[in-house]
Amino acid sequence: MEGVPLETDLLLALDVLVYCSVIAGAVMLRRFSRSMEEISFRALGDLLRARFPDLPSGFTLREGLAKAREAEPGLDWSGIDQALESYEGYRYGGLPESASTPPVLSNLITALRRQGR
Numbered sequence: 238m239e240g241v242p243l244e245t246d247l248l249l250a251l252d253v254l255v256y257c258s259v260i261a262g263a264v265m266l267r268r269f270s271r272s273m274e275e276i277s278f279r280a281l282g283d284l285l286r287a288r289f290p291d292l293p294s295g296f297t298l299r300e301g302l303a304k305a306r307e308a309e310p311g312l313d314w315s316g317i318d319q320a321l322e323s324y325e326g327y328r329y330g331g332l333p334e335s336a337s338t339p340p341v342l343s344n345l346i347t348a349l350r351r352q353g354r
Contacts, residue, residue, distance in 0.1 A: 277342055278324055284349050309348045316341035 278298065285301030286292060288308075292301055298321060306314055320339045 277346070281342065281346055284346060288349050305345065305349060309345070312345055312348060313341045317345055 282298060285305060289304045316339060320342050
């Protein structure tokens with residue numbers, strides 16, 4: 238019966254290790270999703286600047302997207318506008334961040350890159 242407390246202690250230590258791993262993974266995933274959204278909008282700003290050189294210095298994403306809307310009318314612009322509002326709410330208004338970058342934003346970036354070539 239001497240082995241029972243040792244086994245219990247080992248199982249308890251293993252449980253603590255598993256829970257700590259889960260918590261660390263959740264924290265890292267949250268940081269990764271936040272940085273991916275910021276990187277996506279930063280990449281969009283850089284792409285808009287390169288694609289539309291006539292945009293003024295210090296242009297807003299809304300100004301850049303107005304140009305892109307003229308160049309790419311076939312995209313889901315209501316979804317893109319919603320993604321921008323969500324990002325602005327998170328970035329400037331303190332609202333919770335979205336879980337990930339919406340596919341409409343990826344579609345816009347792909348379309349702008351394709352047309353720029």
